[in-house]
Amino acid sequence: MRITVLGKSPAWQDADGACSGYLVADDDYRLLLDCGNGVFSKLRRFCDYVDVDAVVISHLHADHILDLIPYASALTYAPRQQPVPVARWPGTDDPARPLLYVPAGGGDALRRICVAAGMREGHVEGAFELREYDPGDVLELGDLRVRFHPVPHFLPTCAVDVASGSGRFTYGADSAPNDELVRFADGTDLLLIEATLPRPEREGPRGHLTPSEAGEHGSRARVRRLVLTHISDELDEGWARTEAERAFGGPVDVAHEGAVFTV
Ligand SMILES: [Zn+2]
Numbered sequence: 001m002r003i004t005v006l007g008k009s010p011a012w013q014d015a016d017g018a019c020s021g022y023l024v025a026d027d028d029y030r031l032l033l034d035c036g037n038g039v040f041s042k043l044r045r046f047c048d049y050v051d052v053d054a055v056v057i058s059h060l061h062a063d064h065i066l067d068l069i070p071y072a073s074a075l076t077y078a079p080r081q082q083p084v085p086v087a088r089w090p091g092t093d094d095p096a097r098p099l100l101y102v103p104a105g106g107g108d109a110l111r112r113i114c115v116a117a118g119m120r121e122g123h124v125e126g127a128f129e130l131r132e133y134d135p136g137d138v139l140e141l142g143d144l145r146v147r148f149h150p151v152p153h154f155l156p157t158c159a160v161d162v163a164s165g166s167g168r169f170t171y172g173a174d175s176a177p178n179d180e181l182v183r184f185a186d187g188t189d190l191l192l193i194e195a196t197l198p199r200p201e202r203e204g205p206r207g208h209l210t211p212s213e214a215g216e217h218g219s220r221a222r223v224r225r226l227v228l229t230h231i232s233d234e235l236d237e238g239w240a241r242t243e244a245e246r247a248f249g250g251p252v253d254v255a256h257e258g259a260v261f262t263v
């Protein structure tokens with residue numbers, strides 16, 4: 001299983017960057033995990049968008065879903081998706097329509113976004129085969145087994161675990177410090193975990209992690225490899241890595257666009 005980082009920015013993009021998006025490839029199966037703003041163009045550098053089999057969304061924050069809109073536009077309007085010949089494309093009776101798994105309420109949220117943005121209400125639903133998942137669901141996608149576990153954040157959010165014959169990859173999504181992720185990720189081969197904050201939130205409920213807290217989660221979950229993500233280019237990467245490594249007790253990577261991890 002290969003995990004390619006398409007975008008690792010937090011809620012605002014790095015210079016020339018993209019928000020959350022990770023391409024998971026296993027044999028011929030391609031799974032896109034989150035589709036934040038900027039991700040669709042980055043996806044096209046690594047994979048033809050009609051070859052993505054499924055998209056899984058961890059939660060409905062803008063930085064994890066907004067590029068579903070242009071992705072749906074491509075699937076709807078691209079010449080090669082049409083039933084008749086257009087330009088150099090021969091026409092198709094079988095246009096690509098990837099599976100799209102969203103949290104409960106995701107269908108309605110996407111409809112409202114489409115309407116507010118002047119698109120047809122069913123713009124996304126018409127382009128993808130949309131399904132809402134419950135945290136208890138287990139998805140069998142190709143040879144991938146996908147599981148979910150709720151983690152504390154500002155709205156319902158699931159960490160996502162992807163297992164194949166070759167190994168196991170766990171994505172923490174966005175979360176406050178919590179024990180659930182530690183249990184869910186226990187013993188995984190690779191934990192991709194957010195490290196958004198330079199210091200804990202000054203006020204209000206917690207919703208994100210510092211690099212040190214990310215390292216501590218990795219240590220407690222006894223993961224084999226730890227990668228920080230959802231971190232701005234406005235933070236010092238060296239500082240973040242050092243903080244995380246001290247808490248993890250071993251080497252830690254920081255996600256970069258285009259980085260590939262294999263498990
Ligand atoms: Zn979020």
Ligand SMILES: [Zn+2]
Nearest residue numbers: 011061063174
């Ligand atoms: Zn986020």
